[in-house]
Amino acid sequence: MLASVASYAQHAVGTVSLKPEVGLSIANTTKTNTDYKVGLSAGAELEYQAGEIFSVSAGAIYNMQGNKLGSYKTNLGYINVPILANVYVVPGLAVKLGVQPGFCVSKDNTPAKTVDVAIPVGLSYEYNNFVLDGRYNFGVTKAFDASDAKNSVFQVTLGYKFDL
Numbered sequence: 001m002l003a004s005v006a007s008y009a010q011h012a013v014g015t016v017s018l019k020p021e022v023g024l025s026i027a028n029t030t031k032t033n034t035d036y037k038v039g040l041s042a043g044a045e046l047e048y049q050a051g052e053i054f055s056v057s058a059g060a061i062y063n064m065q066g067n068k069l070g071s072y073k074t075n076l077g078y079i080n081v082p083i084l085a086n087v088y089v090v091p092g093l094a095v096k097l098g099v100q101p102g103f104c105v106s107k108d109n110t111p112a113k114t115v116d117v118a119i120p121v122g123l124s125y126e127y128n129n130f131v132l133d134g135r136y137n138f139g140v141t142k143a144f145d146a147s148d149a150k151n152s153v154f155q156v157t158l159g160y161k162f163d164l
Contacts, residue, residue, distance in 0.1 A: 045059030
């Protein structure tokens with residue numbers, strides 16, 4: 001049993017890898033009668049392989065967020081900093097959970113808060129160093145000054161991981 005658990009490691013224990021990634025964000029805000037808005041998600045993450053099936057990662061990812069009501073869009077740009085625990089449950093497949101502070105770097109005449117905190121939950125699959133990552137970011141802080149709405153973002157990215 002221990003031999004099969006040990007085979008789940010993606011990279012050697014103690015290694016650090018870098019993963020540039022690009023993809024889509026599908027964003028909305030809770031407590032609003034709005035539609036999801038599709039935008040860009042791009043950045044990079046560092047991952048430290050702490051054990052045979054466990055790693056920790058941190059990154060900086062630009063996400064286009066906001067919402068849409070008819071032809072009107074609320075456009076918010078965030079630099080999100082996901083800090084994640086990754087557990088490799090089978091070879092190549094990781095379950096992710098963490099915390100994500102985000103910093104609003106662009107907004108279109110919207111009284112958006114400058115700092116956002118979310119709980120990212122997701123899965124990733126790695127094959128030949130290519131990583132398909134899908135996660136949902138549960139907003140835990142108010143997105144706007146005048147509302148109790150929180151950011152709700154699903155993101156899918158494709159990256160390439162290489163050891164440093």
